[in-house]
Structure formats: C-alpha cells, structure tokens
Amino acid sequence: MKLKIAVLAGDGIGPEVTAQAIKTLEAIAEVYDHEFEFESAPVGAVAIDETGNPLPEETLDLCEASDAVLFGAIGDPKYDNDPSAKVRPEQGLLRLRKGLGLFTNIRPIKAYETLIDKSPLKREIIEGTDFTIYRELTGGIYFGEKQLSKDGKEASDLCSYSEKEIERIAHLAFKAARNRKKKLTLVDKANVLETSRLWRKVVTAIGKSYKDVSLDFLFVDNAAMQIILNPSQFDVILTENMFGDIISDEGSVIGGSIGLLASASVGDKSALFEPIHGSYPQAKGKDIANPIASILSAAMLLEHFGLHDEADxxxxxxxxxxxxxxxxxxxxxxxTYGTRKVGEFIADYILTFD
Amino acid sequence: MKLKIAVLAGDGIGPEVTAQAIKTLEAIAEVYDHEFEFESAPVGAVAIDETGNPLPEETLDLCEASDAVLFGAIGDPKYDNDPSAKVRPEQGLLRLRKGLGLFTNIRPIKAYETLIDKSPLKREIIEGTDFTIYRELTGGIYFGEKQLSKDGKEASDLCSYSEKEIERIAHLAFKAARNRKKKLTLVDKANVLETSRLWRKVVTAIGKSYKDVSLDFLFVDNAAMQIILNPSQFDVILTENMFGDIISDEGSVIGGSIGLLASASVGDKSALFEPIHGSYPQAKGKDIANPIASILSAAMLLEHFGLHDEADxxxxxxxxxxxxxxxxxxxxxxxTYGTRKVGEFIADYILTFD
Ligand SMILES: [Mg+2]
Ligand SMILES: [Mg+2]
Known part of the structure; x- marks a missing residue:
C-alpha cells in the first residue's frame, strides 16, 4: 500500500517520540513492502514561534493532501504561563480537528500483563481488559449554543444531535466491533435525555445491518461504575462527546500507564493518530520519554487502513x-533504556520477524 | 432536641432496614435525652397497592409537617415487569423530592478499614478515603427543556443554571467542609461550558465568606480519573446535577460495598435520608438485608440537625x-447474623456507651 503521511511532531517530547513511530512504520513498510511517504510540518508552539499561528495554512494543506496525520504533542510552558497570550499552542489541534472534519475519537484501553501491578485496580479486576471507546467529537453540549444573561446571573449550554451525526460514528463503531469481540455498548442517559433517546433509536436501527454484532445499552452513571467494577466486560463502547470525554479519561487510568495510550481522530476524508500524553516539556531532548504510545498510534494508523497483520x-x-x-x-x-533504544528494539523486532 | 420524623419505609427490604435505623435513633434519644417522634406513611409500590398513587397526598402532607424524612427503598418487580404500567413506584421518590424542594443530594464515600479488601481498588489507593459529594438535584440538563424535531431527526437538551440555584447548594457545601477537613473541590467543565463558568464564578464569590475553607477546581473528566487514582485527596466535592450523578455513582463502588452507603437530599425546609441501595425484593422478609446503610442515613439525619456527637x-x-x-x-x-441482630448490636452499643 502507498500512503502519504503528514508528520506533525509538535512541541516538547513530540518530535522524539514521533521519530520512533516513524522508525516503526518504516520497518513495517520494509517487511510488508509498503510505500510510506512522510512529510513534516509545524504545529503548536513551534508553529507560533515560526509563523505566529499554531496551525499555519501550509500545515493544514499538507494534512488535507495526505492520507493520514501522525501527530506528536503540543503545549509549551512559555505560553501556558502567560495568561495574556491570545494565541495558544492547543488551538492548533482543535483547529486541525475541525479543519479536517474529524468527528470520531477512538481510544483503545488495554491491560498489559506486565503493567497490571501499576494499575490502581486490583489484578483480578483488570485482567483481560481490552476495549475501545468511540467518542463523538464535534457535536453535543461542548459545541452547542452557549448563553449568558445580560445580568450575568443565568447561563445555559445546549446539547443537540442529529441523526446524521450519530449514524456516521455508529457505522465506524459497529465495523470496529466486527473486527473485535463483536459487542457494542452504547453509553447514554436515555432515561432522562432526549438526545440520548435519539442516539438509542438511531444506533438500534443501524445495528440491524450488523447482525453479527451484539448491541447493549448502559446509562452513563452505571458505565462509570462498570469501568471500575468489571472493565473486561467491554469490547466497543460508543458514546456522545461529553460522556466520552469523561469515561475515556476514567478508562485511561485503569491500565496503569498513560505512556502506553494511543488515540485516533477520524473523519470522512482524514484521520489523525496521536499518543494521549502531552508534550511533557521537562523531558524534552533528554531521551527519557516513553515512545510506546506514539508507536501504538502508528499501529492504529495501519489498522485504520485495514493493515491488520501489520498493526498486530x-x-x-x-x-x-x-x-x-x-x-x-x-x-x-x-x-537504563532511552526513547531511541526502545524505538530501535521495536523496529528491529519487526525487521527480524518471520 | 425534639424532632418529628416521617418514616417512609417503602418496598422490599425497606421496612426491615428502616426498623433498625429507628431502633438506632431510639437508642440515641435515650442516651442523649432527645425526643424523636416517628410517624409512618406509605410510598412506592405499597402505596400504589393501597391507594393507586406512589405518593399519596397524606404522605406528602406528613413529610411537610415533619422535621425530616427517614426513607427506606422503593421498587417492586410486579411493576418493573409490566411495561404498560402507567404508575411506577419510583415516581414516588421523584415526586417527593420535588414536592419537598430537595435541591441538594449528599453522598458520603468512606473506605472502612475492614472492607478495603472488597474494593476494586488497591489498598494503598483507597486507604484514608473519606469524602462527601454535594450534587445539585433539581437543575441542569436533566430538567432543562427537551426538544425533538417533527421529523424525529434532531434532538436537544438544555442545561441551564441560575446564580440562585448555585448559591444555595454552595453554602451547604462550604458549611459541610467547615465541619470536615476544610477543603472544597468544585467539579465542572469551565474550559468549555458557560454554565460551568457561572458555577465557578458564583462558588468563588461565596468562598470569600468561608475563608477557613480552601477551594479548588477540577474538570469533570479529570475528576473521573482522580477518584480512582487518589480518592483520599478529597474532602467535599461540589458539582452540578449530571456530573454529580456520574461521579457519585463512580465513587459509590470504590469503598467496596454498596450496603454501607447512605445519602441525604436536602432542601430549605425539608430533608430526606435514605440508603443508596434499592428495595432488593428477593431478600424481602428474610432477615438477610444489610441495615447499615439505613442506620448511617439516620446518622446523617442527626448530623443535619447539628447533633455531631450523636452522629459520631x-x-x-x-x-x-x-x-x-x-x-x-x-x-x-x-x-450467621441477620438484619435485626446487626441493628440490635448497634443499638446496644449506643445504649451501653459512656
Ligand atoms: Mg478529557
Ligand atoms: Mg445515578
């Protein structure tokens, strides 16, 4: 397969960890005879320094012209500590998601045997956990109309969803379940919210075209309990924007290390892959950052293009x-191993695989 | 102190566990020379059977004429399994909360040393946990305007809050913190939601009158993580309705047993105290239900009236x-101990205390 991949390494440890993800993808290309072309562009604080804009026009153009975006991290203390700063590195990612129409966020959560003892949960609870959360990313209350009364004494936020917004992510989630344990759980609050009832109706209807996938429903408050009580029961969780924000962050801590968590943001034409950790500026250039989350985001990229063996x-x-x-x-x-050494080991493992 | 307490024992195990709470309160009255008058009224399935109404007029009248309500549990399978049932036992509690203007839900979460091994979290994580959640109960998105477009393809829910709604619960939460570890954490999503920004503004302003209480802020997604990673950091958590629903249910599982969790719902004139567990109909009349959550809800009742020593x-x-x-x-x-025996032990402990 031929893929053009835009590399937006960003700030802090972004470039170091992304370099290891590229090394891994190059090893995969070698072994499986793919052609991956990488092209870099600035984003975040680096881009502000260069151009005054956290997402320069050329960067967005490159992403639009590419098959996928490999993203590092953004954020720099020199902007965080300046409350008067009008332009912030983080805006780069938000604008990019919007510009590329990335409406689905995907977060795999997995208990690695060797890390189970680092989990706040007990071994017997966490063992066997392997699920993925499909979170709607461009709708719901975070993007709804906001109002503040003139006297500043009343405020409101509107949560709204359309059938179309639900359908497109639901198809992605059902397809993912089909390639996994064939179970989809819709997390909502359909006993109270009108939007949740619409989600339930639309997802139920779409489920009829995925008869091999079993569909169940969980209220969000119960989901927040079940993720702690029995996380291995889940396969694919599908949910709206805010519920997804809460439960995917809740889920992110149960595996024991944030240094291993990758994510994808997917749209109709584009897809972006990134570690969930931040730019960790204190570690920048020290060769101590964990590259695995970035490497696993590269695996998600391959999975996205149907390259299952390569991702595996x-x-x-x-x-x-x-x-x-x-x-x-x-x-x-x-x-005593550093960022580069871990990346090399993984690339070598791939290159010597047979 | 003289208190008139309405007893709404309800369905399933409600009457059995509530009887132990009454026994406990009678022991307290004896030791501390208080006068507690109990009067019972039907609610839930029992009330539907008797009157056709899950909250008969006389029951609401009794509650309004009382200083506090001691509530058991409601719910009966004969109604749950009848989807055509127009009247449901659960409506009894919702109408009661509304009728009495109970705008604050209070949920203490505590790790009992002897139960730590039952927690899904590791001992070192849960040890020392002792916090309480103040959840707004009558506003926010659960009660906002709901809309469904005529073609059924778009839905919305409105989340709104007024300064006044926030102020009244904030005062209760600050006062509670003052009697505890003097720390209040507001959980919101002020980086995104207008209503959250109003919460933050109002709570910050009120905090100026409680200078002995330290105030901090946590985004709800981060709160969902922190409750698992480091629950002992919290003292009083204050939050809006839906966030409170999610994190109080999340918090309810970390202590290791739902059979120990009590709650209060408080308004300007009334207050209701109940275990968080349900009516558990399978256990009804078997003398096996755990009465401790109900007994602890009686302790919350005493605390509510400033009877700290008695609650302790x-x-x-x-x-x-x-x-x-x-x-x-x-x-x-x-x-081999049953509901009654546990209740008797606790009452005897109190009666023989000196
Ligand atoms: Mg988040
Ligand atoms: Mg709940």
Whole structure:
C-alpha cells in the first residue's frame, strides 16, 4: 500500500517520540513492502514561534493532501504561563480537528500483563481488559449554543444531535466491533435525555445491518461504575462527546500507564493518530520519554487502513518490549533504556520477524 | 432536641432496614435525652397497592409537617415487569423530592478499614478515603427543556443554571467542609461550558465568606480519573446535577460495598435520608438485608440537625460492628447474623456507651 503521511511532531517530547513511530512504520513498510511517504510540518508552539499561528495554512494543506496525520504533542510552558497570550499552542489541534472534519475519537484501553501491578485496580479486576471507546467529537453540549444573561446571573449550554451525526460514528463503531469481540455498548442517559433517546433509536436501527454484532445499552452513571467494577466486560463502547470525554479519561487510568495510550481522530476524508500524553516539556531532548504510545498510534494508523497483520505485529513487538523490560524509566525506574533504544528494539523486532 | 420524623419505609427490604435505623435513633434519644417522634406513611409500590398513587397526598402532607424524612427503598418487580404500567413506584421518590424542594443530594464515600479488601481498588489507593459529594438535584440538563424535531431527526437538551440555584447548594457545601477537613473541590467543565463558568464564578464569590475553607477546581473528566487514582485527596466535592450523578455513582463502588452507603437530599425546609441501595425484593422478609446503610442515613439525619456527637456515636458503633464481624452475609458469607441482630448490636452499643 502507498500512503502519504503528514508528520506533525509538535512541541516538547513530540518530535522524539514521533521519530520512533516513524522508525516503526518504516520497518513495517520494509517487511510488508509498503510505500510510506512522510512529510513534516509545524504545529503548536513551534508553529507560533515560526509563523505566529499554531496551525499555519501550509500545515493544514499538507494534512488535507495526505492520507493520514501522525501527530506528536503540543503545549509549551512559555505560553501556558502567560495568561495574556491570545494565541495558544492547543488551538492548533482543535483547529486541525475541525479543519479536517474529524468527528470520531477512538481510544483503545488495554491491560498489559506486565503493567497490571501499576494499575490502581486490583489484578483480578483488570485482567483481560481490552476495549475501545468511540467518542463523538464535534457535536453535543461542548459545541452547542452557549448563553449568558445580560445580568450575568443565568447561563445555559445546549446539547443537540442529529441523526446524521450519530449514524456516521455508529457505522465506524459497529465495523470496529466486527473486527473485535463483536459487542457494542452504547453509553447514554436515555432515561432522562432526549438526545440520548435519539442516539438509542438511531444506533438500534443501524445495528440491524450488523447482525453479527451484539448491541447493549448502559446509562452513563452505571458505565462509570462498570469501568471500575468489571472493565473486561467491554469490547466497543460508543458514546456522545461529553460522556466520552469523561469515561475515556476514567478508562485511561485503569491500565496503569498513560505512556502506553494511543488515540485516533477520524473523519470522512482524514484521520489523525496521536499518543494521549502531552508534550511533557521537562523531558524534552533528554531521551527519557516513553515512545510506546506514539508507536501504538502508528499501529492504529495501519489498522485504520485495514493493515491488520501489520498493526498486530507492532502490538506484538510492544508486548515483547514490555515483557523483557525494554522500557523507559516511567515504567521501570531502574531502566537504563532511552526513547531511541526502545524505538530501535521495536523496529528491529519487526525487521527480524518471520 | 425534639424532632418529628416521617418514616417512609417503602418496598422490599425497606421496612426491615428502616426498623433498625429507628431502633438506632431510639437508642440515641435515650442516651442523649432527645425526643424523636416517628410517624409512618406509605410510598412506592405499597402505596400504589393501597391507594393507586406512589405518593399519596397524606404522605406528602406528613413529610411537610415533619422535621425530616427517614426513607427506606422503593421498587417492586410486579411493576418493573409490566411495561404498560402507567404508575411506577419510583415516581414516588421523584415526586417527593420535588414536592419537598430537595435541591441538594449528599453522598458520603468512606473506605472502612475492614472492607478495603472488597474494593476494586488497591489498598494503598483507597486507604484514608473519606469524602462527601454535594450534587445539585433539581437543575441542569436533566430538567432543562427537551426538544425533538417533527421529523424525529434532531434532538436537544438544555442545561441551564441560575446564580440562585448555585448559591444555595454552595453554602451547604462550604458549611459541610467547615465541619470536615476544610477543603472544597468544585467539579465542572469551565474550559468549555458557560454554565460551568457561572458555577465557578458564583462558588468563588461565596468562598470569600468561608475563608477557613480552601477551594479548588477540577474538570469533570479529570475528576473521573482522580477518584480512582487518589480518592483520599478529597474532602467535599461540589458539582452540578449530571456530573454529580456520574461521579457519585463512580465513587459509590470504590469503598467496596454498596450496603454501607447512605445519602441525604436536602432542601430549605425539608430533608430526606435514605440508603443508596434499592428495595432488593428477593431478600424481602428474610432477615438477610444489610441495615447499615439505613442506620448511617439516620446518622446523617442527626448530623443535619447539628447533633455531631450523636452522629459520631453511630459511626463508631458501625465501625465496631464491622471490626468484630457483626455483619450480614453480603459482607461475610459465613456470617450467621441477620438484619435485626446487626441493628440490635448497634443499638446496644449506643445504649451501653459512656
Ligand atoms: Mg478529557
Ligand atoms: Mg445515578
């Protein structure tokens, strides 16, 4: 397969970890005979420094002209600590998501055997956990009309959804379930909210075209409990924007390390892949940042294009690195391995695979 | 102190556990020389059977004429399994909350030493946890205007709050913090929602009158993580209706047993106290239901009227019961103690206290 990949490494540790993801993708290209073309562009604080704009026109153009975007991280303390700053690095990502029409956020949550002891949950609770959250990303209350009365004493936010907005993400989620354990759980609050009832109606109707996928429903307050009580019951969770924000962050801590969590944001024409961790500026240039989340975001990229074997091979390489302790200090404080070394191990594992 | 207490024991195990709470309150009255007058009225399925109404007029009248309501549980399978039923037991509680103007829900969450091993969280995470959630109960998106377009393809829910709605619960939460560890955390999503910004503004202003209480802020997605990662950091959490629904249910599972969780719903003139567990119809009349949540709701009632020593003595009696294994089978499957026996132990502990 031929893929043009825009590389937006961004700030802080972004460039270092993204370099390891590229190394991994190059190894995959070599083994499976794909052609991946990488082209870089600035975003975030780096882009503000260069152009005054956290998302320069040329960067958006490159992303639109590419098959996928490999994203690093953004954020720099010099802007965070300046409350008067009108332009902020984080706007780069928000504008990019909007510009590319990325309406679905995908967050896999998995308990790696070697990291279970780092989880706040007990081993017997977390064992076998492997689910993924499909969160609607451009609708709902975060983007609805906001009002503040003239006297400043009343405020409101409107949550609204259309059938179309629900349908497009629902299809993605059902397709994902089909390639997994064939179970989809819609998280909503249909006993109270009109929008949730619409979600339930639309998702139920679409489910009829995915008869091999079982569909169930969970109220969001119950979901917040079940993710802690019995996370291994889930396969694919589908939910609206705000519920997805809350439960995907809740879910992110149960695996024991944020340094391993990747995510994708997908639209009709574009898709962006990134680690969920931030730019971690204190670690910049020190070769100590964990590259695995970025490498796993590259695996999600491959999965997105139907390259399942290739994605699986990356997962396998990561599992192996964890097993033998080829990890950075965030996972093992006695480790002497750095960002580059871990990336090299994973690329080598792939290159020598047969 | 003289208190008139309406007893709405309700359905299922409600009457059995509420009887133990009354026994406990009678012991307290004896020791501290208070005068508690109890009067019962039907609510829920029992009330539907008797009158056709899950909240008969006389029941609401009694509650309004009383200082507090001691509530059991409602819900009966004969109504749950009848989708055509127009009148449902649960409506009894919703109407009662509305009728009495109960705008604040209070949920204490505490890790009892003897139950820590039942928590899904690891001992070192849960140890020392003792916080309480103040959830706004009558506003926000659950009660806002709902719309469904004529073609059924668009839906919306409006979340709105007024300064006044926020002020009244904020005062209650600050006062509670003053009697606890003097820390209040407002959970909101002020980086996105207009209503959250109003909450933050109003709560910050009120905080100036409670200078002995430290105030901080947490976005709801981060709160969902922190409750799992580090629950012992919290003292009083204050939040709006839906966020409170989600995080109080999330919090309810970290202590290891739902059989110990009490709650209060408070208004300007009335207050209602109840266990958070349901009517558990399968256990009805078997003397196996855990009465502790109901007994602790009686402790919350005393606390509400400023009877701190009395409330503490109940807490102490409960801790003692847990320590020596004077518990029902949900907490220790080998236990031979029943609902009544546990209630008697706690009452006796109080009566023999000096
Ligand atoms: Mg979030
Ligand atoms: Mg709830």
């Amino acid at each position: 091979l990356i997962d396998q390489a990561v599992e192996r690195a964890l097993e033998i302790g080829m990890v950075t200090q965030d996972l093992d404080k006695d480790s | 003595l109940i807490d102490q009696a409960v801790e003692r019961a847990l320590e020596i294994g004077m518990v029902t089978q949900d907490l220790d499957k080998d236990s």
